[in-house]
Amino acid sequence: MRIAEILRRKGNAVATVTPETTVRTLLGILAEHNIGAVVVTPDDAEIAGIVSERDVVRRLHEFGAQVLDRPVSDIMTRAVRTCSPADHVDGLRTTMTEHRIRHLPVVQDGRLIGIVSIGDVVKSAISELASERQQLTEYIQGRY
Numbered sequence: 001m002r003i004a005e006i007l008r009r010k011g012n013a014v015a016t017v018t019p020e021t022t023v024r025t026l027l028g029i030l031a032e033h034n035i036g037a038v039v040v041t042p043d044d045a046e047i048a049g050i051v052s053e054r055d056v057v058r059r060l061h062e063f064g065a066q067v068l069d070r071p072v073s074d075i076m077t078r079a080v081r082t083c084s085p086a087d088h089v090d091g092l093r094t095t096m097t098e099h100r101i102r103h104l105p106v107v108q109d110g111r112l113i114g115i116v117s118i119g120d121v122v123k124s125a126i127s128e129l130a131s132e133r134q135q136l137t138e139y140i141q142g143r144y
Helices: 003-010 023-033 053-063 065-069 089-098 118-140
Strands: 037-040 049-052 103-108 111-117
Touching: 003 089, 003 111, 003 118, 023 037, 023 053, 023 065, 037 111, 049 053, 049 103, 053 065, 089 103, 089 118, 111 118
Parallel strands: none
Antiparallel strands: 037 049, 103 111
């Protein structure tokens, strides 16, 4: 399965913030959308970074509550791994596992077009396994 199929199922909506957005505002966005990360972008196309709940927790521990009034650019991950709609989910699963990444922005022609989470990847794997199981069951029972 390709990443494009995951986006077709879940949609292309991506929560984003600008680099100047405060961490306090970021927390509201994460809670409002019930998500774990947002893409940091100055223009809804170029990716400046990604910021997750983990980033917030680590910086809160390191700097205390004053981090809440700092811009997300102070705490975001700047070296962002991305994927394309043509990438295979198997490769993405490996990348996410090896690098302990839970969210990957999807980029096409240099523009942000979606985001894939580890939950999306696991869900696709379960769906593929269920489909294979059904095909094998039908084959064994002579209905293939």
